Structure formats: C-alpha cells, structure tokens
Amino acid sequence: xxxxxxxxxxxxxxxxxxxxxxxIVDLVKVKETNGPKWLWALIIVLISIIGPVLxxxxxxxxx
Amino acid sequence: MQWMTLFQxxxxxxxxxxxxxxxxxxxxxxxVMDPLTTYYLPQIIDSVGGMPEGAVxxxxxxxxxxxxxxxxxxxxxxxxxVIVLILxxxxxxxxxxxxxxxxxxxxxxxxxxxxxKWVSYLLLVWVSLFLGLLVSWYYINxxxxxxxxxxxxxxxxxxxxxLTLVVSLTIFYNTxxxxxxxxxxxxxxxxxxxxxxxxxxxxxxxxSPNNLSSYILESLTSGEISxxxxxxxxxxxxxxxxxxxxxxxxxxxxxxxx
Numbered sequence: 001x002x003x004x005x006x007x008x009x010x011x012x013x014x015x016x017x018x019x020x021x022x023x024i025v026d027l028v029k030v031k032e033t034n035g036p037k038w039l040w041a042l043i044i045v046l047i048s049i050i051g052p053v054l055x056x057x058x059x060x061x062x063x
Numbered sequence: 064m065q066w067m068t069l070f071q072x073x074x075x076x077x078x079x080x081x082x083x084x085x086x087x088x089x090x091x092x093x094x095v096m097d098p099l100t101t102y103y104l105p106q107i108i109d110s111v112g113g114m115p116e117g118a119v120x121x122x123x124x125x126x127x128x129x130x131x132x133x134x135x136x137x138x139x140x141x142x143x144x145v146i147v148l149i150l151x152x153x154x155x156x157x158x159x160x161x162x163x164x165x166x167x168x169x170x171x172x173x174x175x176x177x178x179x180k181w182v183s184y185l186l187l188v189w190v191s192l193f194l195g196l197l198v199s200w201y202y203i204n205x206x207x208x209x210x211x212x213x214x215x216x217x218x219x220x221x222x223x224x225x226l227t228l229v230v231s232l233t234i235f236y237n238t239x240x241x242x243x244x245x246x247x248x249x250x251x252x253x254x255x256x257x258x259x260x261x262x263x264x265x266x267x268x269x270x271s272p273n274n275l276s277s278y279i280l281e282s283l284t285s286g287e288i289s290x291x292x293x294x295x296x297x298x299x300x301x302x303x304x305x306x307x308x309x310x311x312x313x314x315x316x317x318x319x320x321x
Contacts, residue, residue: 019088056085057148
C-alpha cells in the first residue's frame with residue numbers, strides 16, 4: 001500500500017476545509033449572490049479549492 | 064489623516080468581503096502544491112499504475128532551491144491570476160456603481176484615493192506571499208533539505224517586487240477601463256507581452272522585471288545577491304511607481320471630463 005505521511009498532508013487538508021467553511025458561512029449570511037444560491041453551494045462543496053475561490057471572486061455581489 | 068481614513072476603509076472592506084481570509088489560504092495552497100506533489104511523485108505514479116513491467120523511472124534529485132522556484136512558478140501563473148481577479152473591480156467597480164463619486168465628491172485627493180487602495184492591496188498580497196512561502200519553506204526543509212531563513216527572505220523580498228508590479232499594473236488599468244473584465248484581460252495581456260518582449264530582446268533587456276525569478280535562482284545558487292538582481296528589483300519598483308503616478312493622472316482627467 002502507498003505509504004503517505006498523514007502528518008505532512010493534514011495541514012493542507014485543514015486549509016481546504018477552512019476555505020470551504022468560510023465560503024459556506026459567507027454564502028449563508030449574504031443576502032444576494034450573482035446567480036442562484038443553491039448553485040453556488042454546490043460549486044463550493046463539490047469543487048475543492050477552486051469552488052470557494054470562484055465563489056469569492058464571481059459569486060459575491062458588492063451591493 | 065485623510066489618507067489614513069481611506070486606507071482604513073479599504074482594509075475594512077477587504078476584511079468584510081473575506082479577502083483577508085481566503086487570499087492567504089489560496090496562496091499557501093498554491094505555493095505548497097508543487098513541492099508536495101513532486102515529493103510524492105513516485106507514489107503517485109505507483110498508485111496510478113500503467114508503467115510497463117520492470118520499467119525504472121528515474122526521478123532526479125532536486126535541490127531545495129529548485130523546489131522553492133517551483134512554488135514561485137506556480138505563483139507566477141495561478142497566483143497572479145488570483146491577484147488580478149481580486150483587483151479587477153477595485154476602482155472600475157466603484158466607478159460603475161457610483162461609490163467613487165460618493166467618495167470623491169468630498170475634497171479627497173485622487174492620489175490619496177489611489178495610493179490608499181494600492182497600499183492596502185500590497186499589504187494583503189505581501190502578507191499572503193509571506194505566509195505561502197513560509198509554509199513552502201517549512202515543507203522544503205522537511206522533505207528536500209535545508210534552505211536557510213536568509214535565503215527564504217531573499218526569495219520573499221525580491222519576488223514580492225514582481226507582485227508589486229502586478230498590483231500597480233492592475234490598478235493602472237482600473238483607471239483606464241470601467242469594466243472589470245477589460246481590466247483583467249489587458250493586465251494579463253500586458254504581462255504576457257512583457258515576457259515575450261523580454262525573451263526576444265534578451266541581450267538588451269537585462270533588467271526586465273520578468274527576469275526576477277532567474278536572478279533569484281542565480282543568487283540562491285551563488286549564495287550572494289548579485290547586482291543584476293538589485294538593479295532588476297529597482298527597475299521593477301520604479302515601473303510600479305510610474306504606473307501609480309500615471310494612474311492618478313488618468314483618473315483625474317477622466318473624473319473631471321465626466
């Protein structure tokens with residue numbers, strides 16, 4: 001079996017999870033987004049790393 | 064005083080739209096990706112399979128300095144894309160939505176308005192770069208061998224100069240165009256043109272900002288900061304300041320014309 005040192009990988013996974021959580025919390029709090037909210041929720045959850053970034057750049061509406 | 068108020072407004076805004084959270088995280092992920100995947104390449108190839116029986120795949124030993132350059136090349140592509148995208152609407156968007164008019168109807172100097180934005184985004188970019196390279200440096204020390212803290216600081220400082228130029232360029236285009244898409248398009252186009260021109264006129268353009276990475280590698284291997292590197296950094300900083308001046312001039316004209 002492939003031998004991977006999880007202690008090394010863990011920080012990366014944690015950063016990914018933080019990114020995802022921040023995006024989701026923001027999505028829930030924000031009133032309106034560009035495009036339907038449920039679609040952004042799917043994008044954030046399903047596409048790792050890139051999903052939240054896409055949401056922050058294109059999904060948020062600056063009033 | 065006025066400048067501080069504008070600066071604080073920018074910081075608060077970037078905090079509210081979570082840029083201070085996600086930009087550093089993304090930059091960290093980008094700079095760590097390459098060193099980690101390179102280190103685990105044999106295992107990745109193993110688990111994917113498909114190698115013919117008995118084939119031996121030699122993976123060259125990489126020096127720590129080469130690995131940190133990998134982080135930089137990742138930042139130079141995707142990292143710059145992220146920076147351009149977060150900056151594309153900063154002035155253009157405010158002009159479109161009328162926020163800049165609200166700000167500038169008061170006796171606010173154009174220079175203050177633009178430099179406050181410039182400094183606040185530079186702070187964000189430099190802090191992100193520092194964190195990203197710091198984590199990458201930590202991993203490289205564990206996985207590939209020692210890279211001293213001094214070397215890390217050299218990479219951080221001189222590569223930061225390149226990102227400074229990118230920020231200035233995006234802010235410059237922000238004053239030229241009103242649409243964020245155009246700003247992003249022309250910034251990326253300019254960066255690509257610069258790298259092509261640097262390659263064609265290599266013999267003349269010794270100090271082109273695009274050469275920063277190669278001079279960084281050179282000074283890491285030789286162990287001392289070359290005068291070429293310093294000169295290139297100075298040129299890069301100079302170009303940034305010129306762009307900033309031009310930006311405030313163009314902005315002034317445009318606002319008065321409307």
